[in-house]
Amino acid sequence: MTTRTRRSQRRTEALSRERIVEAAVELLDAAGEGGLTFRALTERLATGPGAIYWHVANKDELLGAATDAVVAAALAVGPTGPPDPPQDGVRAVALGLFDATDEHPWLAAQLSTRLSRGPWASVTPRIFESVGRRVRALGVPEGDWFTATSALVHYILGAVGQNAANTANARTLGPDTNRAGFLDSASRAWEELDPDDYPFVRAVAKQLRDHDDREQLLAGVDFVLTGITARHLPGGQAHTPPAT
Amino acid sequence: MTTRTRRSQRRTEALSRERIVEAAVELLDAAGEGGLTFRALTERLATGPGAIYWHVANKDELLGAATDAVVAAALAVGPTGPPDPPQDGVRAVALGLFDATDEHPWLAAQLSTRLSRGPWASVTPRIFESVGRRVRALGVPEGDWFTATSALVHYILGAVGQNAANTANARTLGPDTNRAGFLDSASRAWEELDPDDYPFVRAVAKQLRDHDDREQLLAGVDFVLTGITARHLPGGQAHTPPAT
DNA sequence: ACCTGAACACCGTTCAAGT
DNA sequence: ACCTGAACACCGTTCAAGT
Numbered sequence: 001m002t003t004r005t006r007r008s009q010r011r012t013e014a015l016s017r018e019r020i021v022e023a024a025v026e027l028l029d030a031a032g033e034g035g036l037t038f039r040a041l042t043e044r045l046a047t048g049p050g051a052i053y054w055h056v057a058n059k060d061e062l063l064g065a066a067t068d069a070v071v072a073a074a075l076a077v078g079p080t081g082p083p084d085p086p087q088d089g090v091r092a093v094a095l096g097l098f099d100a101t102d103e104h105p106w107l108a109a110q111l112s113t114r115l116s117r118g119p120w121a122s123v124t125p126r127i128f129e130s131v132g133r134r135v136r137a138l139g140v141p142e143g144d145w146f147t148a149t150s151a152l153v154h155y156i157l158g159a160v161g162q163n164a165a166n167t168a169n170a171r172t173l174g175p176d177t178n179r180a181g182f183l184d185s186a187s188r189a190w191e192e193l194d195p196d197d198y199p200f201v202r203a204v205a206k207q208l209r210d211h212d213d214r215e216q217l218l219a220g221v222d223f224v225l226t227g228i229t230a231r232h233l234p235g236g237q238a239h240t241p242p243a244t
Numbered sequence: 245m246t247t248r249t250r251r252s253q254r255r256t257e258a259l260s261r262e263r264i265v266e267a268a269v270e271l272l273d274a275a276g277e278g279g280l281t282f283r284a285l286t287e288r289l290a291t292g293p294g295a296i297y298w299h300v301a302n303k304d305e306l307l308g309a310a311t312d313a314v315v316a317a318a319l320a321v322g323p324t325g326p327p328d329p330p331q332d333g334v335r336a337v338a339l340g341l342f343d344a345t346d347e348h349p350w351l352a353a354q355l356s357t358r359l360s361r362g363p364w365a366s367v368t369p370r371i372f373e374s375v376g377r378r379v380r381a382l383g384v385p386e387g388d389w390f391t392a393t394s395a396l397v398h399y400i401l402g403a404v405g406q407n408a409a410n411t412a413n414a415r416t417l418g419p420d421t422n423r424a425g426f427l428d429s430a431s432r433a434w435e436e437l438d439p440d441d442y443p444f445v446r447a448v449a450k451q452l453r454d455h456d457d458r459e460q461l462l463a464g465v466d467f468v469l470t471g472i473t474a475r476h477l478p479g480g481q482a483h484t485p486p487a488t
Numbered sequence: 489a490c491c492t493g494a495a496c497a498c499c500g501t502t503c504a505a506g507t
Numbered sequence: 508a509c510c511t512g513a514a515c516a517c518c519g520t521t522c523a524a525g526t
Contacts, residue, residue, distance in 0.1 A: 015510080038500065048511045049501075055509095059500065112356030116405040120433050125445045132444035145444070146451030150403070151464035155395070158402030162359055162394075189364050200376035200389070201369045207390030220395035226474050227467025259491080282519060292492045293520075299490095303519065 015047060017055040017065070024066045028106045036063070067110040068122045074100035075130050086137040087225055093130045094156045094221050098214065101164035108164040111157055127153055138225075140232045148228045155224050156217075163213040183209050259291060261299040261309070268310045272350045280307070311354040312366045318344035319374050331469055333378040337371070338400045338465050342458065345408035352408040355401055371397055382469075384476045392472045399468050400461075407457040427453050 013019065023044050027036045038049045038059070045052070056062045074096045084092065101107045114121040132149040140148050187209035190201050257263065267288050271280045282293045282303070289296070300306045318340045328336065345351045358365045376393040384392050431453035434445050 037498085039498085042512095048513095050503080050512070051510045053501070109357055112402075112405060113353055115402075116352045116356060116408065120430060125434065125437055125442055128448075129442050129445050132448065136444060142447075143451075146448040146455055147460060147463050148467075149444075149448065150406075150455075150460055151399070151467050154402035154406060154464060155399040155468070156402075158356075158359075158398030158400075159394070161356060162398060165359075165361060186364060190369065193369055198369055198373050200380060200393075201373050203386075204372075204376065204390040204393065207387075211390055211394075216391060216394055219391050220398060220468070223392075223395050223471025223475070224399070224464070224467045226471035227469070230470050230474060231467070281517085283517085286493095292494095294493070294522080295491045297520070 015045065015051055015055065020045065020052055020055055020062065021065045021069055024062055025070060025104070028066060029104055033063075033106045033109065036066075063110060064114060064121060064123075067107065067114055068126070070100055070104050070107055071097070071111070071123050071126055075126060083137075086134040087222075089134040089137070090131060090152060090225065091218055091221055093127070093134070094160070094217055095214065097127075097156060097160045098163060098217055101160055105164060108161040112161050115157055127157070131156070135228070138229065138233070140228060144228075144232050148232065151228070152221070152224050155220055159217050159220050163217060183211075259289065259295055259299065264289065264296055264299055265306065265309045265313055268306055269314060269348070272310060273348055277307075277350045277353065280310075307354060308358060308365060308367075311351065311358055312370070314344055314348050314351055315341070315355070315367050315370055319370060327381075330378040330381040331466075333381070334375060334396060334469065335462055335465055337374045337378070338404070338461055339458065341371075341400060341404045342407060342461055345404055349408060352405040356405050359401055371401070375400070379472070382473065382477070384472060388472075388476050392476065395472070396465070396468050399464055403461050403464050407461060427455075 020041070023041060024036055027040055027044065036059075038052060041052060042049055052062075056065070075093065083089075097111075101111070111123065114123050128149060131152050132145060135145055135149045135152065187205045190198075190205035190208060193201055195202060264285070267285060268280055271284055271288065280303075282296060285296060286293055296306075300309070319337065327333075341355075345355070355367065358367050372393060375396050376389060379389055379393045379396065431449045434442075434449035434452060437445055439446060
């Protein structure tokens with residue numbers, strides 16, 4: 001899958017943190033979060049648990065490193081060409097993370113878990129930096145950088161998590177159940193809710209079935225971008241009046 | 245804490261799914277997600293694991309039920325008075341979930357986990373319904389209900405998760421470390437990042453330290469609301485032009 | 489129908505011992 | 508400095524047996 005220069009030598013290769021993280025990602029990709037165990041890891045790396053603990057503090061740190069590696073790769077594709085218009089740059093970040101969770105279904109849960117662990121986790125600065133540079137380029141006044149960037153990051157991660165689940169869950173339902181089939185059954189579940197308690201959800205059940213994840217993601221990004229520019233940029237007075 | 249009619253009878257009380265979920269919430273509140281074990285649960289309920297499995301399929305379902313119970317309580321406070329203006333209603337939902345994660349620090353991670361499990365989980369329809377009714381009341385055309393509601397829900401859950409972590413993590417650092425202290429150390433961590441890789445993050449480190457969680461949450465809600473109304477409602481032409 | 493509790497398979501982590 | 512692998516404490520879950 002990865003275009004990595006893996007030599008033909010197999011078990012003689014020295015153990016390293018990088019090699020361990022790589023194996024962890026492979027296990028996660030193959031069998032989800034439950035597939036990453038120290039037992040499976042020792043077998044794949046032909047070593048004992050103590051060797052792994054020499055390079056890695058514990059399982060949580062290992063999961064964090066795997067998440068970070070995948071996110072770094074996803075965000076690295078951006079700035080090779082000429083600088084995008086800021087709006088396009090934000091969209092690219094969102095789609096990059098979307099595609100990464102599509103390739104690594106376990107990533108969505110990890111992203112939200114890490115994010116809700118506080119701002120140290122290395123994924124947080126990484127994503128914040130990517131989005132924030134675009135916010136700055138947008139011309140948002142410096143005092144509002146944090147607020148605007150936070151809003152975008154929170155939205156993107158929430159949406160990416162949910163949307164990735166749609167395809168990931170489809171695989172759970174069976175080998176040949178595709179995303180459409182999953183959304184179809186989810187839509188039916190919504191339609192069977194109590195009409196008194198859930199009139200709105202029932203009313204949008206068909207829209208759930210027919211929606212496109214990427215369009216949905218980008219629509220939300222545009223909502224936030226519109227809100228940011230309307231509030232902070234010259235000429236934007238389309239402000240929802242606060243209730244008095 | 246809860247205004248529940250708990251009789252003085254203690255261990256004679258019959259076991260029930262409701263009683264089990266209640267005990268699970270208590271354990272989660274007391275010791276976090278790691279505190280919920282079947283061992284601890286059997287001890288608290290003075291029973292064996294088999295008895296619990298009679299009422300509950302497995303631990304995951306139990307966690308889901310605990311999450312659902314807490315979310316239901318948080319969303320139930322709303323519609324007693326006269327109907328709010330829709331914008332205020334959305335803000336109330338966001339603040340309600342914010343306060344709930346403040347009382348139940350384990351909730352944030354659960355919310356994102358459940359949400360990224362797909363649209364069946366009972367929390368999803370509940371939150372979707374609460375927000376969606378306000379979107380409808382806003383005058384958004386029916387064809388855009390799903391898109392607009394999804395954007396709001398994704399944002400709210402992302403923001404609530406992150407913000408709740410700020411207070412929850414503060415407790416981890418020590419008994420008398422408050423939220424300000426936690427944000428202060430997080431802010432310092434941001435300032436110590438590599439200036440070449442993270443110029444933006446370093447520039448907003450002070451804003452991270454000084455920001456108010458609730459203001460931040462509501463600012464983001466307003467961004468999304470502004471974007472929705474600008475796009476879908478008469479008179480809103482403050483539309484960011486898509487890059488050509 | 490509801491509950492008991494011993495037993496099972498499996499997990500993350502440790503650590504004395506090796507090289 | 509780096510690795511080995513047996514051992515430990517703990518976990519979710521099962522199930523034959525009771526009432």
